[in-house]
Amino acid sequence: MDTTDSVPNRADTVIVGAGIVGCNLAYQLTELGRDDVVVVDQGPMPTTGGSSTHAPGIMFQTAEPKELSQFANYSRKLYSELEGADGQQAYNEVGGIEVARSEERMAFLQRRVEHAKAWGIEDPQLLSPSEVTDHLPLVDESQILGGYYSPTDGQVSGVVACDALAREAMDRGAEFVPHTRTEDIEIEGDSVERVVTEDGAIECEEVVVATNIWARQLGEKIDVHLPVTPVEHQYTMTESLSEMEESAVDITDHPLFENYENVSGEKAKRLLVGPDRPILRDQDNAMYYRTHGDSYGIGSYNHESIVPDPEELGGNDPDGEQGSVHEFTDVHMDTATHPDRPHKAPRQASDELLPATEGAELEHKYNGMFSESPNGLPIMGPVQSCEGLWTAAAIWVTHAGGAMKAMAEWMENGVPQLDDGPIDLSQCNVNRFDEHEGSWDFARDIGAEEYRIVYNIMHPKWVWTDNQRDIRRTPMYHTHEEYGAELWAEAGWEEPQWFESNADLVEEYGDRIPDRDGWEGVYWSPIEGAEALHVREKVGLHDMTSFNKMEVIGQDAGEFLQYLCTNDIDLDVGGIRYTLLCNEGGGVRADVTVTRTDEDRYLLLTTGREVGNNHVAWVREQSPEGVVVNDVTSSMAAMVCTGPDSRKVLSKVLDADLSDDAFPFYTSQECFAENVPVRAMRLSYAGELGWELYTPSEYGERLWEIVLEAGEEYDIRPYGNGALDALRIEKGFRLWGEDLHTEHNPYESGLGWAVDLDTEFIGKEAVAAAAEGDNVAHEVACLTLDDEDAAILDDRPVFAPGSDEALGYVHSAEYGYATGACVAYTYLPPEYADPGTDLEVLFEGDRYAATVREEPLV
Structure with missing residues (x-):
């Protein structure tokens, strides 16, 4: 690899980290036409000594999160087009098989097929035990009930891919600087100015932190608290197995072998050899396998979480010590230490599935590292607090190609895209996090939990039950507990899903609530249905404090909002308008209600649930000088009183005329409920007659009590998110992040009525084309x-x-x-x-x- 010997004085874009993520990003940016890209790394290249060096490179494409499957599918295609240093294709398309040892896992594998079909993964199949052993004859057929087969899965060596990607990026003008530790990122005002390395500073317009397990360390230097958690998992390779002697390979003549051996030692002779049969995963025992010539590689997540302190992680020193590798802990292979798998040691599970490995010496053993995030998805995108600072962390070899294609498009054109169109990255966006998630206590505990469950069968509605709960309480929290709320955590908020106090409603409405006895019934209660029907027929009260709320203030606030919003925002004070915010490509960036609360003051209400902070960050990013954007989510308690009897209830407590003439739909008024100041808005996400009520947080609990007391004669009931979701979906109200996101424009989303093409707004050109039938x-x-x-x-x-x-x-x-x-x-x-x-x-x-x-x- 023809790298650069000295640190350049300046560059448009500096990428810190030349692992699989940094190399992919340099490749993609230069393919889009950028030629002033510099990549710096503390280690040698292409074997930097990071996770890409020791990773076995297995690529299972199918995942429940759509983003991960899309990233992996793109990565597979990209790696298949790369030519390794030996002139061979970089990707080994040997197929991938996941086996089931339990009926629960077989049901999970059926879901695998369904997700694969939903996400466009090619030819997913369920296999019988004998069909599994047709592909993998060393598997003991008696140990399994079947398998999931994805023929286009496979393996790519991180080192081979990094080398190929970097060579092409350098051919297009990028510079790669090895053996150069980044010490700091200097910021002036709110913008990146330079990257400081041990060998000099690089003036730049943009910097991308692509340092994986070291990302948190670098972020802390500039007060950016990235919830990136390094975790250890085990990998080992057996001695040569007689059953595989025909697969023995001498790799020492590979052009990258000497470089690899200098960093990884003897294990390079195994790691650099690609598999010759399908990769294998035994998720019931949190194990995975691939061949290395006549040896089997055994990977294990089947042990207690091991989370090193980021501040104690070493670098990659000249003597060959890898900061991303720790000493193999035999106890975690030979003893059952995983809290969810207490009855069988990993080695026993491995020998049962692959009897050929029983008694074989484990020649090369190490604890490798990778990064986890709080939701198990990448941490990528522009950091809202610092112009020019981007992140790309918690990304595996499997997903790096697609993730960095999307991010390069984002950096260059403003819209994340893959080859087949835009991809919504709200769940991956670095700005999705709340402040508490930046603490090391939180990142450590949740990273450890993410590690624990990585191969567990997890229901999509599962929430944390023990670790890092009870962080954010709405003012009504204690009242919710009194009513027996089933509290689920979202963005740290403890939110009611249903209330046990409403169990009596199930008898009243039970004939209209079908039973659920399958996967769809887990984490569901018939009380949700009873609450929803009660709201439709009588009246209910819902806590919506956690919905994201922004104040936009300033003389030019109205003009600014008109530039953001697809609808006409020329409102009288007290007026409300539903509108969309689009990105440059016309994708729906958010849906919001805008209320004009004063001449130069507006209140924006939206939800994205756990990703709602992305909306706040994006509005702030667009705001001009002189316009202030305040996140007022926590400072305002919010609730909505809905149902046919809501006017009767609220007329008892609000000193306002709630008639249709005096208080029309989509208007707001300031009033009092007894002595509590309230901004009442006539709208309702439940789709019934109703008013949203906002008050400073310290008044929230009292306002809740006042409304409940007033509604007793009408049998008012509190209701949770389960009922709200049922109410909103049959009314046709979209939920951003699920049935509304940036992959579709307003006309595809059926929301063309919220667009006024006589106004100017971000993304108008693309939206106008959609209005004419293009891009639909x-x-x-x-x-x-x-x-x-x-x-x-x-x-x-x-x-x-x-x-x-x-x-x-x-x-x-x-x-x-x-x-x-x-x-x-x-x-x-x-x-x-x-x-x-x-x-x-x-x-x-x-x-x-x-x-x-x-x-x-x-």
Whole structure:
């Protein structure tokens, strides 16, 4: 690799870290035309000594998060096009098999097939035990119930890929500087100015922190608290196995071998050898396997979490010590230490599945490291507090190609994209985090939990139960506890999902609440349905304090908001408007209600649940000098009183005329409830008559009590998020991040009515084209299942009847209790989105007949 000997004085873009992430980003940026890119790394290149050096490089593409599957699918295609230093294709497409040792895992593998079909992974298959051993003859067939097979899975050497990517990036003008430790990033005002290395400073416009396990250390130097957690897992390679002697390979003549050996020692003779049969995963025992010539590599997550302190992580020194590798801890291979798998040691599980390894010496053993984030997804994008600072951390070899393609497009063109179109990265955005997530206590505990569950069967509604709970309480928290709230954590908030105090409603409404006894019924209560029906017929009170709230203040605030919003924001004081915020490509960046609270003051209300902070960061990023954007989420308690009797309840306590003439829909007024100051807004996410009530946080608990007391004669009930989701979906209200996001424009989303093309706003050109029918590849469709007793969950594929080619996938689904059917929202090719169209949804192995309906259903 023809690297640079000295540190240049300046560059447009500096990438810190030349592992698989940094090399992928340099490749993508230079492919987009940038030629002033500098990549610096503390180690040699391409074997930097980071995680990319020791990673076995297995690539299973199918994951429950769509982003990870899309990233992996792109990475596979990219690595398949790369030529390694030996002239061979960098990617080994040997296929991947995940086996099941339990009925629960077999059901999980069926979900694997469904997610693969939803995300476009090629030819996913379920295999019988004998079909597994047809591909992997060393597996003991008696130990398994079956397997999931993805023929295009495989393996790529991080070192081979880094070398190939870097060579092409350098051919297009990038510079790579090895053996150079980054010591600091200097910021002047709110902007990046230079990267300080041990060998000199580089003036720059942008810097990307792509240092993986070291990302937190570098961030702390500039007061950016990245919740990146280094964790250890075990990898070892057996001695040569007689059963595999025909696969023995001498790799010492590989052009990269000497470089690799200098960093990794003897194990380079194994690590550099690609597999010759499918990669294997035994998730019931948190183990994975791949071949290295005539040796089997054994990877184990099957041990207690080991989280090193980032401040104590070493670097990669000239003597060959790798900061990303710790000494192998035999106890974690020979003893059952994983808290969820206490009955079988990893070595025993391995020898059972692959009897050929029993008694074999483990020749090369080490504890390698990778990074975890609080939701197990990458941490990437522009840091809102510092112009020009980008992050790219907690990204595996499997996903790095796609993730950095998306980020390069983001950096260059403002919209994350892959080859087939935009990709929504709200769940990966570095700005999604709340302040508490920057603490090391939080990052350590949640990173350890993410490690613990990485191969567990996790329900999509599962939430943390023990670690790092009870962090953020709404003012109504203690009242919720009194009413027996089932509290779930979202963005640190303790939020009611349902209330046990409403259990009596189940008897009243039970004949309209179908039972759920399968996967769809886990973490569900019939109380959710009873609460939803009670709101439809009487009145309920919901705590919405955690919804994101922003104040936009300044003489030019109105002009600024008009530039952000697709709708006309020329409002009288007290007026409210629903609108969208779009990105440069016309994708829906957020949906908000804008309330003009004074001449130069506006209140923006939105939700993204755990990613709502992305909206705040983006509005701040766009704001001009003289306009102040304040996040007032925590300083304002919020609740909504909804249902046919809501006017009767609130008329008892608010000193305002709540009639239609005096208080029209989409207007707000300041008033009092007894002695509590309230901003009341006539709107409701539940889709019933109702008012949202806002007050400073210290008044929140009292306001809640006042409304509940006033509503006793009308049988007012508190209700949770489960009921709200059911209410909003049958009303056709979108939930940002699920059935509304940046991958679709307003017209595809069925929200063209929230666009005023006579105004100027970000993304208008693309939105206007969509209004003319261009860029409308999909249209939103509201489905109901034909079986009125059935319920499904999100992220499952949608088909035309009898077809196996997925048309789309379920973005969100909830049972509509007033509708009397499960409601699902999806995006389909326009010819399939017409009301009355028959479709099918694959869920838990069964195909459910569904019909496209006119919306709203209620």
